[in-house]
Amino acid sequence: MEENLKWLWYAFGAAWVIHILYVATIASRAKDLRGQLDNLKSLLKDQQEKAG
Amino acid sequence: MTEAVSTKPDKLTPVLAVASATLVVASLYLIFVWVPTENSMGIVQRIFYFHVPSAATSWVAFIIGGVAAIRYLAIRDGRLDDLSVSCNEVGLVFCIVNLVTGVFWAKPIWGIWWAWDARGQSAMLLAVIYIGYLILRQSVDEPSQRAVVCAVVSICGMIDIPIIYMANRWWRTQHPAPVIGGGGVDARMGMVLAFTMVALLVLLWYLVRQRRKLAELQRETEGVRRMVHALG
Numbered sequence: 001m002e003e004n005l006k007w008l009w010y011a012f013g014a015a016w017v018i019h020i021l022y023v024a025t026i027a028s029r030a031k032d033l034r035g036q037l038d039n040l041k042s043l044l045k046d047q048q049e050k051a052g
Numbered sequence: 053m054t055e056a057v058s059t060k061p062d063k064l065t066p067v068l069a070v071a072s073a074t075l076v077v078a079s080l081y082l083i084f085v086w087v088p089t090e091n092s093m094g095i096v097q098r099i100f101y102f103h104v105p106s107a108a109t110s111w112v113a114f115i116i117g118g119v120a121a122i123r124y125l126a127i128r129d130g131r132l133d134d135l136s137v138s139c140n141e142v143g144l145v146f147c148i149v150n151l152v153t154g155v156f157w158a159k160p161i162w163g164i165w166w167a168w169d170a171r172g173q174s175a176m177l178l179a180v181i182y183i184g185y186l187i188l189r190q191s192v193d194e195p196s197q198r199a200v201v202c203a204v205v206s207i208c209g210m211i212d213i214p215i216i217y218m219a220n221r222w223w224r225t226q227h228p229a230p231v232i233g234g235g236g237v238d239a240r241m242g243m244v245l246a247f248t249m250v251a252l253l254v255l256l257w258y259l260v261r262q263r264r265k266l267a268e269l270q271r272e273t274e275g276v277r278r279m280v281h282a283l284g
Contacts, residue, residue, distance in 0.1 A: 003160070004094050004095050004096040004160050005095055005096075007096050007099070007156050007157070007159060007160045008095055008096050008098055008099060008156075010156045011099045011102070011103075011152070011153040011156035011157060012080075012099075012102065012153075014149075014152045014153070014156065015102055015106070015149045015152065015153055018145060018148060018149050018152065019145065019149070019255075022142075022145045022259070023259070023262070026259075026262050026263060026266055029266055030265070030266050030269060033266070033269045033270060033273050034269065036273050037269065037272060037273045037276060040273065040276040040277055040280055041276060043280050044276060044279055044280050044283070047280065047283040047284060048283070051283065
């Protein structure tokens, strides 16, 4: 009984760790992209001002 | 001009976050406390309530992703490519959860970590196809070419789903014969299975919405980058 309970916890633990890690990667990728987008937009603005 | 990411306030995503969290917690209560323990396998059989709905949820995601890919090839709307990649990536997460929970169920019941049977292998093949799909997305730079190539892979990936479903009917496998719909599941067990399925589908909906926002942001960034390169 206790031996089998261990496997149940492993399975549910692993399942939720995978889901939580995935949500964390989405948040991290979104943060990186927002940073890149802000940099690119300011670069574009500078180029447009130089071009007149 | 590039298409800007929508700045409209998103009311549905927080509602889905709360709904999926509530449903998942309720399903965990049903799985760990409410449902009776199965006689032959004992407590470890409760993995079933997460293993099977995770597989079914991944199939739903891959089918929506595949249908979006077919629509993309017909009308070439980038938003359909966003939907397709979002469904396929989230579907892969559920598919991996299905494989991992299967491994932790197989070890105490069959005495082995992995049974090289038709259902297990076809389920692993599905994960490998969509890992390949995500690698392919990283390796093609031109957005429309990438969307077309990935749409074809997404459509081909769907072919494996009926094979997985039918595997334990077509071949002799380590997996048991179908129990759902055949009167092989106790009413309370069936109810918990259905409830968990609904909880995971709501979670899928939430995750796909979050992933779609990321895909839209990626498309906008690529568009601005192209403009910078054109002016520079």
